[in-house]
Amino acid sequence: PPVKDSPSTSKPSTSQPSSGSSTLVSKVAGLQHAFPLLAPLYLPFVRLAARAIDDRIRVSRGSSPVRVANAFDDVALLQWLSDLLGQYTVGGAANAINTAVGAKKLQVNGKAGFDQAVRSFFQFQGGNFYALWQNAKSAISEQDVEQFLAGNPVTAGFLRRVTTNFIANIHELIDNLEHDFEMLAELFVDDRKELQDRIVRLTKLDLSGSDLHKGGKQVILLTFETREGKAKRLVYKPSDVMIDFCLVGRCDYMRKNSGKFSQLPFRPNSLMELLNTGIQEQFQLPTYRILPRKVGTLRAYGYIEFVTYDQYIDKAQARLFYSVFGQLLAIALTFGLRDFHLSNLIAHEGKPHLIDLEMAFGQVTSLTDTNLLGGDSAGTGFQVQHSGPYVVGWDDRSLFYLERKAGHIEQGKNRVFSDKTKELIEPKEYRDEILNGFEFMMRRLATDAVKIIKWFETMRISEVVVRHLINTADLAATLNNLRSMEQSFERLEASALEVADEERQKGPVSAETAIFTRNLVALKQGDLPSYYFRPGSKATLMDSDYRELRAPRTDALIPAPGSVENVRARLARLSNSDKLLREQIQKYRAEIRKQL
Template sequence: MDFAQLSAHLTTLGVVLEPDAARRAALYVDYLDAAHLYFNTTLNAVAPGGLGAASYAFCQPALTSSNLLQELAEILDFYACPALDIRMTAAFQVPPGNGYTYAQYFDNEIFDAVPLNFTNNINAFRAAIPASATAIQQLAQNFMANVKQACDRIYSDRLALQNFYIDLDPQLTIDTLARIKSTGSDFHKGGKQVLILTFNITSPARSATPSKLKTIYKPSDLEADCLIVGDSTVINRVLHPTVFMASSLVEIYNARLATIKAGNPNFTGLPLKTYRLLPRNYLSAVPVANPMPIRDCYGYIEYLDNDISGTSSSVFGYYPWASSDYLLFNSENQAEIIRDFYRREGAFSALAGTFSLMDMHVENMRVMRRDPYPIDLEICLTTPVNDVTQTLLLGGFGGINGITVEGQDSLWRVANGNVAGGAYMEREYPTFYYQNRLWRVQTGGQQRTVPVDQPNLIEGFNDGMAVLSAAQAANDFNGWFARLANVTVRCLPYPTSTFKNLLIRALITGLDPALTLQQGIDVVLERFIRDEYNNYAQGANTELPRFLSLALTEAGVDYLTLDIPVFYHRIGTTDIMNSRGATMAIPQQVSVAGPGTPPMPATRMVPVQGVPNAVLNRATYYAAAPTPVIQASQVTILGAPMTSAPRATLLRNSINAFFIGANSNATVQRIVPRV
């Protein structure tokens, strides 16, 4: 296969890449072919290898859409580039390779019009960098298996999904699955990934023309999210006769707010937003076991749009036909929209600080219909909060004040591509604006961020704490906490970025051509565990033993399947579970890499009086079940004025202190291209 043949072949697959990336597709085109065969033929067969005739017919429009192969190509390309950089450098060091440009490297080292020669070249490339070859193979396998499992589940749930939205249109019918779009999220729990689903729907009451409906498919336990922000009416209707919950936390908040406003119409508090979530196979309904079936959990989430339309025409700076979830137009009462938005964000800050809703960074706040919607609330109820910045609502990439996450989203480009022997692969970090902020239209059609309205944020926080205090005084949360029994929440021994960077270190920034994938991961983890263990050993032996999550038997198993490790906690217990549902072991003795090149062995132990060779003075991750501690120290105390006021002051002061800081980004405005 030469470049012309490859380009023609990519066209038949529906994969569109710019010329430099199209050349790189030679390194993984066989996996694109395998995926094309899988989606178009293999799945159109009986189970277990296929979906079955009825299920395949329902999912066929999505499975045969070229966007799946396009997204797979982008995933594989990212992980192929580090190996390419190494192999180009090696080729350029000896004649005739030192005279190659980027294109000539492929023409002379990779492409060949003789199919067998081309195959041999690809095999030689992969054999030279075994870790990269294994990673690309695993990623392709993850992608295909995740799509198949999602399709199996979606077809089985199609009537439940129709009921999920039936209150919006009693004659709504979901006809077929039109599109599956990867969100670009990391793989986890055995190669699973969040997907955006688009259904073809019809409704005789609305139109004879089919239309579209979007929904999020998430292969995780959504029970905690639903108990916090879910619409109880919707989920109880779908799961009838099962009553999933009496009220979500936000619904309890809104009910108490309504009672307060009934007695005091001048109270400025605003209700918070709920939305639709549909947990499937949630773990509180499963008997306690070790391991727990964490990988069987999944669910669906209402697609929270962040859209803009009608901006193609303007009249003297006005957009009379425009509408947007996040963009404010000159014809609108912007002050009122901004005021209400930040009062709701302030109230949510009170809720997050009280119930330890963590990891609320820019990716986990979404603006829809000019209101803030928090998502991914499964990291909750386990970590004490005495500063709102701990929730990540405020900070360098805070859900309230952040705009971008620098250094996270990246892509590859060819540098010095036309320089003989000088081409190399360079990572670029384009600016990506998240969907957590309000923007306004400026003169000339540019978009400018709305600065954080600190006074209304604080006003909303004060209202939120007042509502929570009144709710606790009335014992509104007792039933909700009782419902939490055995619910599984996610915990973060380390930030997701830390876990991801360890994999990046093994496969990108520190890729060693001499090592297999397992060897490279072993090296990275051994070094990191050594440093983390030493930090722990020098402490007071009261901290959480986070370093144990990095063991090869824990995180290492996930990395071998190109998963980002995830850990969970079942409320009411003192343990955490790995991505396979097994309780994480707390050993008496830990071996870590010594202060040299791994694997020089060294055993270090934290001395504990009366317990020989002990790492911990307990056999569990938490010294005590964390949720009751959160309830007592952050919720129960709100029921009495003597303890509620100091708690509110503590959290409020942390917000004010953040905005006093130089990096608060409270007044910084970013400008992006025209609407």
């Protein structure tokens, strides 16, 4: 999508959303659980969510017109929540076993592996619940579940927190969609058939299964029905998308509708629009429509045009595809754009489209730092697949954990294939196109440096919120080491706060302590920790609540944030020195050759 074009983690609903008579509560019994052995444990939480969403739908149905709420009367939402709670609990089971018996990391493969993990989880937790569960002739009652949760308050509290976050996020999504509906209908239309292409109602939601941040939030794919009865898809991102808009957005749509909607974030042109000036349309860098909302606030969110994955291209398109890819390499290097792994680069209509540009202005000294080159990409047509998002959790026995979601593999959308032979078109076959595209854009950036530096000021880039990259693998290793110390979560949290208070009395709190305590806050929510900054000259790191980390330096897990000033300085140097420009081009051309 200009976001992740990956399948939903929930099974799609086979029934159409109801027009008003049914309720989600009535559909709970019909769920097909991914982890049926765990169903009695998390069904109370699923029912809680169903009742809360039913109440919100009822409010919307009392008003007119009803264009959004009926899509939420869909059992797929409950399916996703039940699967999520099951994932958390299975993750806890694996870690409980490791902690209890010191075994090697449990390999949870297929249904048999999940069943064994669940058995071990209940056996380790012990008590009446496991005894009843083990006996196939005995039904596990609600009273048994209540006793289990009462005896395992950390597990119960965590599952409840995940559920309440889910409810709050669904309510917020309904509110935002109802408020923004007219704006979406105006902005996301095909110019050739504007009236027929206007959306009239929301029909379906798919949850992306991406990492959870900021209170269980994740990307959601929205499907609308248009006036002519066709489906239109948009991507809802519950975070600030202003940086995406500034870099690859279609500002012309904002200018066209600025008189109708005073809340639109007006900007003259995006970076790609600026660089496309004077270039023939077929060679222009890809842009797409993006609508930022509540920019710069904790409740920032936005809508992004859905971009399909078009994997088959002909030979002429392949030359263009890799030429544009080379240009994007130069832009990513110069502007510190990172995290373009796997689904963050999508092949669409014969060109590579960059999506999810929230990690900009970072410290990039190598093309591999951008993730556009290196790793699995070398000579194989970019990444094929990788393990899915992380699951965060904590329970009464295993403290907390940060693990890859079991059984989840993402497939790349960045590879292209011959439309005739269906064979992979490897980037090394078009290395010259990549090299020439890279050199062309490096020279273009140097030539237009003054315009781009002025663009920074016009677009007020220094005020935009940018996400800062965290080394999740290192964080997971740190947490696993802490868990081996057999401390309770409460003791660990209290110890961190005590250290922070002691440091505060002597001076500024160290970055290590500040970041560690903020990580614990995120983990308690079931979130992957996330950090942000505004790339002004005094870029200051912020946590997910936009509270500044007033520390003299950052720790090893989180490198120092970059800044607009660094990019300005780089552009000025390239513009003022032909020798430096040639040296930079030669250096990175050599890196491209090495990688391909």
